[in-house]
Amino acid sequence: QELAAVVGDASACHGEGVLLARRHFAVVRRSFCVVVDEVETASPVSCEWRLHAPRGIAAEGDRAVVRGERADLHVVFPPGAAELSVARDPGELPAGRKLKDFVVSARTPAAAALLLPAVLVPCAAGSPAPVVSFERNERSLTVRVRRAGEPDAALTWTRSAAGWTL
Numbered sequence: 001q002e003l004a005a006v007v008g009d010a011s012a013c014h015g016e017g018v019l020l021a022r023r024h025f026a027v028v029r030r031s032f033c034v035v036v037d038e039v040e041t042a043s044p045v046s047c048e049w050r051l052h053a054p055r056g057i058a059a060e061g062d063r064a065v066v067r068g069e070r071a072d073l074h075v076v077f078p079p080g081a082a083e084l085s086v087a088r089d090p091g092e093l094p095a096g097r098k099l100k101d102f103v104v105s106a107r108t109p110a111a112a113a114l115l116l117p118a119v120l121v122p123c124a125a126g127s128p129a130p131v132v133s134f135e136r137n138e139r140s141l142t143v144r145v146r147r148a149g150e151p152d153a154a155l156t157w158t159r160s161a162a163g164w165t166l
Contacts, residue, residue, distance in 0.1 A: 003028055003155075005166050017042045026166060028153050032121040032130070034143050036157060037114065038164050044110040049082065049118060050103050051075060057104045059084040064104040067125070074121045075104065078134040081116060082106035115157075115164060117143055 005026040014021050020040040027033045039047055051057075053066040053073070064084055066073040077084070086104050108114055121130040131146040141157045141164070157164045 007165075017045075020163070022163065024157065024164065024166060026155055028145070028155065029150070031147065031150060032119065032145060032153075034117060034119050034145075034155055036117045036141070036164070039114040039116075041112050044112045046110045047108045047114055047116065049106040049108075049116060051120075052103050055102065057086045057102045059086045059104055063129070065129075066102075066104075070125050071122050072125050072127075074119075074123060074129055076119045076121070076130070076132040077106055078117060078136070082108045115141060117141060119143060119145060121145065121147060123147070 003026060005024070007022055007024050010021045010023065011018065018039070018041055020038065022038040024036040024038065025033065037047070037049060051064070055066055055068055057064050057066050062077045062079045062081070062084070064075040064086065066075070084104060084106050086102065088102055106116070106118070108116060115136070117134060119130075119132045121132070123130065128148050133144045135142040135144075139159050142154055144152060144154045146152045155166060157166050
């Protein structure tokens with residue numbers, strides 16, 4: 001299968017001031033996925049995107065990498081879309097469990113409308129990083145991914161009165 005996609009609407013789960021909260025999730029060729037968060041608020045706010053991992057995470061610029069023994073997970077955001085940081089998760093753990101959870105956070109600038117894409121690409125450990133590009137205008141978002149040994153892929157979301165659709 002070339003593409004599997006779903007959209008979840010969590011608007012009702014957020015408090016006052018959040019007008020829309022949708023997450024678009026697309027899996028391409030069972031090879032990588034694109035997550036697009038669509039958020040609208042009554043006034044400008046900063047949003048935070050998080051990824052938890054059981055291994056250390058390195059972040060630089062618009063990319064983060066979770067390094068495993070046999071595979072790495074590359075997480076890529078559009079340049080300048082969010083500020084990335086990495087920390088150990090301070091969350092509560094059941095008794096007897098050691099803290100092994102790391103979290104990468106991507107914090108966006110304050111805005112009343114946000115469309116934040118993130119591309120998650122697993123690769124063999126130590127293999128070249130994928131090439132990811134983003135093209136965005138008022139009416140469309142195109143995400144392109146080039147990964148070693150695979151054909152290039154491009155996904156385009158378009159905006160209508162009902163919101164963003166793939």
